[in-house]
Every structure is written in structure tokens, then in C-alpha cells.
Amino acid sequence: MIGLDFIFLLLGLLFAAVAALTVRDRTNPRRFTSALFWALFAVSFLAGKWLGDIANGCIAVTLALIAGFGGLGRGAPDTTGEAMRETEARKIGGWLFLPALMIPAVALLGSLVLKGVMIGGHSLVDLKQVTFVSLAFGVILALAVAVPLLRARPVEPVVEARRLVETIGWAALLPQMLAALGVVFAGAGIGRMVGDLASQYLPLGTPFAAACAYTIGMASFTIVMGNAFAAFPVMTAGIGLPLLVHKFGADPAVVGAIGMLSGFCGTLVTPMAANFNLVPPALLGLPRYAVIRVQAPTAVAMLIVNTALLYLLAFHK
Amino acid sequence: MxxxxxxxxxxxxxxxxxxxxxxxxxxxxxxxxxxxxxxxxxxxxxxxxxxNRLVASVWLVLPVIGLLERYGLQAEARRLVGRMQQATAGRLLLVYLVYRQLTAAVGLIAAGGPAQMVRPLIAPMAEAAAEGQAPGTTDKTRALVRAHAAAADNIGAFFGEDIFIAMSSIVLIKGFLDSVGYLVPPLRLSMWAIPTAVAALLVHGARLLWLDRRINRAAREPAAEAET
Structure with a gap:
């Protein structure tokens, strides 16, 4: 069965190759610590399953320390210049889009088709991970098309991947670190404390006040946890159900749907949601909070809209 | 505490x-x-x-994207936009916002994303459109346009995906409501996500059109832009 292990194997090989190229790169002033960083990341993918919690914890902490104390350097990128890219683009033309669009296309098709494929009574793909496995297939097929199409040397995809990985730098690791932190916070009982505090100290005497407390609570708690999924059970158990539904008779379907969407307003403005808010600036060469700054006005407006919608729609019975 | x-x-x-x-x-x-x-x-x-290692699976696309960039993908994306007379950065991102909301609403969340769509295609296209509508666009304005490209990707996905009944957030809401004794069909949850999705399109779409005015103004009055 093709599942998580397949994806982690590919990721492990990718980052191992990045580490191997980095350690030989004399233009990188920190090539040894940088290579160690990417090698440890590769080990986490290739062997994380067998290492045990304490060893994995040591890897995570070492990675944080290397990055935190400036151990991650960049080399001079080994790639083509702007002029050559223009010439190549003119030569190849619109075909350049084909492999790029193949990734989402195969990912989508795969998630629809692969579910039904059985071999010897077992399904070919782990059904829970079918989207991610399809994405991996999309990448492999896109490479199989792109390399001959562009007459590229087979090593070029890895060389170019390293260029992008160095551009992204420590941000490549951040989504995973923050997701882990969310789990640790939840384990430490922070959710219950926040829920208790909110229901104890907020004025919640009217349906409107309770609706405001619920939507704003969802957004604020999402800002702290970086994830509306973590905030949803806490806030809904703390405010949504006891007050909105039980006391004021709101429709639980409306409360649930709009509550989650209010959480998403928080996701738009928190650095904790690194994969949405901090990775794109790294990919696009922007200041760290540039995307959050652009998203903030929409987030605030949508929080107001959600609160109004909750108040207007939830009490329709 | x-x-x-x-x-x-x-x-x-x-x-x-x-x-x-x-x-x-x-x-x-x-x-x-x-x-x-x-x-x-x-x-x-x-x-x-x-x-949480699976979060990193997005990096699998880097070899493909990097390779295509080496052979001029971004240049080709810019050229494509250069041929469209009516293209402005704001309109182009508005089209992408609609595309992202619609695809997410039918569950196609992998149809976008910062690594596979925004960096290689959408951001260079939007920048080229800004160049076309206001020649002499500054680096600062181009950075703003790139940030807006990433923002449209996020906002479209967030306020589209909850319309799809098999999305993980809908599953989570349903699971939670089930566990406390409210049996709500997923379709009713996704139905109540539609008003917010429409509002998000209106709010953010208006901001994108306003972005065009800002780009044009910044190109006309470079001094005024330096202050904001």
C-alpha cells in the first residue's frame, strides 16, 4: 500500500540531496552547519518513525538552535540568468506551463481515481492519504515530462530545488514546528483555561453579546494557536453551545459553520499559521509580515461580516 | 495558569x-x-x-517548479500577460480569487497554493500586469502586488473550502456537533458557509480593484507613494 512512508521517503531523499549539494558548496559561508540542518531534516523523514520521541525531540531542538543562531547560510545560486531565461522561454513557449499544471491536474485526478484501485484485495493507496500520494505522483509525472521537454540534465531538478530551499530557509521547517507547538499547548491544557477565562469574565447577557464573544473568541484563540481547528472545540464548548444554542436557541449548524469561518479570519493575521502567512513571503522575497499586512483589512471586515451573519441567521427558528 | x-x-x-x-x-x-x-x-x-511531518509535503513540488523557473517559466507567464491588453494586476488577481474560491468549493484545494501556483505563475503575471497598466512601477509597488497575490490565494481557499461537504473543517464541525448530540447533515453546514463566501468575494474583490487605483496613483505620483 502506498501511503505516508512513500511521501516521507521522497521528502527524505530530496532533503538528503540538498544537504549533499550544500556541504560541497564553497560559496556558502556556513556550509557545514547548513548541510547539518538539511541532513537532520532528511533523517527526520527517513527514520523519524523508528527514532523514538526523545531522539525526534533532539532533532527538533537542534534544528531550532542551528537556525536560531544563524547557522543557516546561502550559497551563490547555480542557475540561469534572466537573459537566458527569456531566450529559453521564447524557444519553448507555452509548453512550459504543461508540467506546472500537471501537478494539480494529476493530484485532482488521482484523488478521484486512485481510491478505487485494488491490487490483490488491498487498495493500492492509503485511502486516508490519497490527496498527498496523488500530489507526489503529480510531481513525479511532471518531472518525467519536463526533463525531456526541456532537454534538462537529470541533476537539474535537484540543483534547482536546493536553490528554492535556500530561498525559503528556516521557514521550510516552521509549519511543522508550529503544528507541533499547537499540540504541546493543547496537551498543557491551555485551551480549557482560555475557554474558562472567556466564559467567566465576558459580558454575555444578550444574544448579540454572546455572538460577538463567540466569533471574536474564535478569531483570537485561532491567532494564538495558529489553527482554527484547535480553537473550534474549545470556543464552541465554552461559549457556542452553552450560551448561543442552549440559552438563546441558536441553530447549531449556523453556529458551527460561521464559528469556523470566524476562526479563519484569525488564521489570516497570525504568524503562527506559518504555512499560509510566513512561507509565502519567504517564497516571494518579501518582508516577513508583508502578507499578513495585506490580509489584515479583509480579515477584520470578514470578522464583522461573520458576526452580523451569525446574529442574523442563527436565530431563524 | x-x-x-x-x-x-x-x-x-x-x-x-x-x-x-x-x-x-x-x-x-x-x-x-x-x-x-x-x-x-x-x-x-x-x-x-x-x-506533523506531513505538513512538509508541499516541498515535494520544488524540483519541478525550480526546473521550470530555470527554463523561463516566470518569463513566459509575464509574456502571456503582456499580450492581454485589458489585464491589470487587480483584475487578474480578482479572476484568480474567483478561481480559487470555486475550485476550493468543489474540494480541489490542490489547485492553488504558494509554491505551485503563486510563486511560479500568479505573482509574475500580476507584476507584469502592474507594469503594463502603469509603466515605471516601483519595486515597492511590485512587492505589494506580490503580497496581494499570496493573500488572494489564502483568502480564496479559506472562504471557499467550507462549501465542500467532505472538507476536513466540515468533518471536524460535524464530528464535534455529533459528539454533543446535535446530528447536523454536512450539507447544512456547507450551505451556511455560502453567505460568508459571497461576502468575502465582495470585500476582497473590492480591495483588489482598489489596488489597481493605488498602483496607478503610485506610478503617477512617486513622491506620494514614498510617504505611505
């Missing part, structure tokens, strides 16, 4: 812009040390780190 110290560390660390990886490690330590011994903390963090 001691684990709340972890949140305080986090807020202060992000605010003074320390390296986020260090902030996370420190916040996790602060949060857990309050109750448990260091080895337990290290193991809990290691387990959570290991359990």
Missing part, C-alpha cells in the same frame, strides 16, 4: 522578530516546563514534531 507563560513567550518573541524557530522552541519549553520535567517536555515536542 503557568502554561499561559508559553503564549506570552510566543507573542513577545514574534513581536520583537526573533527567529521564529527559536521562539517556538522557547514557547514550547515554557508551556510544558510548568507541569512536567525536561525529558517529558522534549519527548512530547519530538512526538508532535514527528506526527
Amino acid at each position: 503557568w502554561p499561559l507563560l508559553g503564549i506570552a513567550v510566543l507573542v513577545v518573541g514574534f513581536a520583537v522578530r526573533l527567529n521564529p524557530l527559536l521562539v517556538v522552541a522557547a514557547a514550547g519549553t515554557a508551556g510544558m516546563l510548568a507541569w512536567h520535567d525536561p525529558i517529558y517536555t522534549l519527548a512530547a515536542f519530538g512526538k508532535a514534531f514527528n506526527d
Whole structure:
């Protein structure tokens, strides 16, 4: 069965190759610590399953320390210049889009088709991970098309991947670190404390006040946890159900749907949601909070809209 | 109340812009040390780190995107936009916002994303459109346009995906409501996500059209832009 292990194997090989190229790169002033960083990341993918919690914890902490104390350097990128890219683009033309669009296309098709494929009574793909496995297939097929199409040397995809990985730098690791932190916070009982505090100290005497407390609570708690999924059970158990539904008779379907969407307003403005808010600036060469700054006005407006919608729609019975 | 110290560390660390990886490690330590011994903390963090490796699967696309960039993908994307007379950065991003909302609403969340769509295609296209509509666009304006490209990707996905009944957030809402005794069909949850999706399109679409005016004004009055 093709599942998580397949994806982690590919990721492990990718980052191992990045580490191997980095350690030989004399233009990188920190090539040894940088290579160690990417090698440890590769080990986490290739062997994380067998290492045990304490060893994995040591890897995570070492990675944080290397990055935190400036151990991650960049080399001079080994790639083509702007002029050559223009010439190549003119030569190849619109075909350049084909492999790029193949990734989402195969990912989508795969998630629809692969579910039904059985071999010897077992399904070919782990059904829970079918989207991610399809994405991996999309990448492999896109490479199989792109390399001959562009007459590229087979090593070029890895060389170019390293260029992008160095551009992204420590941000490549951040989504995973923050997701882990969310789990640790939840384990430490922070959710219950926040829920208790909110229901104890907020004025919640009217349906409107309770609706405001619920939507704003969802957004604020999402800002702290970086994830509306973590905030949803806490806030809904703390405010949504006891007050909105039980006391004021709101429709639980409306409360649930709009509550989650209010959480998403928080996701738009928190650095904790690194994969949405901090990775794109790294990919696009922007200041760290540039995307959050652009998203903030929409987030605030949508929080107001959600609160109004909750108040207007939830009490329709 | 001691684990709340972890949140305080986090807020202060992000605010003074320390390296986020260090902030996370420190916040996790602060949060857990309050109750448990260091080895337990290290193991809990290691387990959570290991359990969340799948988040990194987005990096699988980098070899393809990097290779295509080497052979001029971004240049080709810019050229494509250069041929469209009516294209402006705001209109182009508005089209992408609609595309992202619609595809997400039918569950096609992999049809976008910062690594596979925004960096190689959408951002260079939007920048080229800004060039076309206001020649002499500054680096600052181009940076703003790139940030808007990433924002449209996020906002379209967030306020589209909850219309799809098999989305993980809908599953989570349903699971939670089930567990407390409210049996709500998923379709009713996705139905109540539609008003917010429409409102998001109106609010953010208006901001994107306003972005065009800002780009044009900045090109006309470079001095005025320097102040904002």
C-alpha cells in the first residue's frame, strides 16, 4: 500500500540531496552547519518513525538552535540568468506551463481515481492519504515530462530545488514546528483555561453579546494557536453551545459553520499559521509580515461580516 | 495558569522578530516546563514534531517548479500577460480569487497554493500586469502586488473550502456537533458557509480593484507613494 512512508521517503531523499549539494558548496559561508540542518531534516523523514520521541525531540531542538543562531547560510545560486531565461522561454513557449499544471491536474485526478484501485484485495493507496500520494505522483509525472521537454540534465531538478530551499530557509521547517507547538499547548491544557477565562469574565447577557464573544473568541484563540481547528472545540464548548444554542436557541449548524469561518479570519493575521502567512513571503522575497499586512483589512471586515451573519441567521427558528 | 507563560513567550518573541524557530522552541519549553520535567517536555515536542511531518509535503513540488523557473517559466507567464491588453494586476488577481474560491468549493484545494501556483505563475503575471497598466512601477509597488497575490490565494481557499461537504473543517464541525448530540447533515453546514463566501468575494474583490487605483496613483505620483 502506498501511503505516508512513500511521501516521507521522497521528502527524505530530496532533503538528503540538498544537504549533499550544500556541504560541497564553497560559496556558502556556513556550509557545514547548513548541510547539518538539511541532513537532520532528511533523517527526520527517513527514520523519524523508528527514532523514538526523545531522539525526534533532539532533532527538533537542534534544528531550532542551528537556525536560531544563524547557522543557516546561502550559497551563490547555480542557475540561469534572466537573459537566458527569456531566450529559453521564447524557444519553448507555452509548453512550459504543461508540467506546472500537471501537478494539480494529476493530484485532482488521482484523488478521484486512485481510491478505487485494488491490487490483490488491498487498495493500492492509503485511502486516508490519497490527496498527498496523488500530489507526489503529480510531481513525479511532471518531472518525467519536463526533463525531456526541456532537454534538462537529470541533476537539474535537484540543483534547482536546493536553490528554492535556500530561498525559503528556516521557514521550510516552521509549519511543522508550529503544528507541533499547537499540540504541546493543547496537551498543557491551555485551551480549557482560555475557554474558562472567556466564559467567566465576558459580558454575555444578550444574544448579540454572546455572538460577538463567540466569533471574536474564535478569531483570537485561532491567532494564538495558529489553527482554527484547535480553537473550534474549545470556543464552541465554552461559549457556542452553552450560551448561543442552549440559552438563546441558536441553530447549531449556523453556529458551527460561521464559528469556523470566524476562526479563519484569525488564521489570516497570525504568524503562527506559518504555512499560509510566513512561507509565502519567504517564497516571494518579501518582508516577513508583508502578507499578513495585506490580509489584515479583509480579515477584520470578514470578522464583522461573520458576526452580523451569525446574529442574523442563527436565530431563524 | 503557568502554561499561559508559553503564549506570552510566543507573542513577545514574534513581536520583537526573533527567529521564529527559536521562539517556538522557547514557547514550547515554557508551556510544558510548568507541569512536567525536561525529558517529558522534549519527548512530547519530538512526538508532535514527528506526527506533523506531513505538513512538509508541499516541498515535494520544488524540483519541478525550480526546473521550470530555470527554463523561463516566470518569463513566459509575464509574456502571456503582456499580450492581454485589458489585464491589470487587480483584475487578474480578482479572476484568480474567483478561481480559487470555486475550485476550493468543489474540494480541489490542490489547485492553488504558494509554491505551485503563486510563486511560479500568479505573482509574475500580476507584476507584469502592474507594469503594463502603469509603466515605471516601483519595486515597492511590485512587492505589494506580490503580497496581494499570496493573500488572494489564502483568502480564496479559506472562504471557499467550507462549501465542500467532505472538507476536513466540515468533518471536524460535524464530528464535534455529533459528539454533543446535535446530528447536523454536512450539507447544512456547507450551505451556511455560502453567505460568508459571497461576502468575502465582495470585500476582497473590492480591495483588489482598489489596488489597481493605488498602483496607478503610485506610478503617477512617486513622491506620494514614498510617504505611505
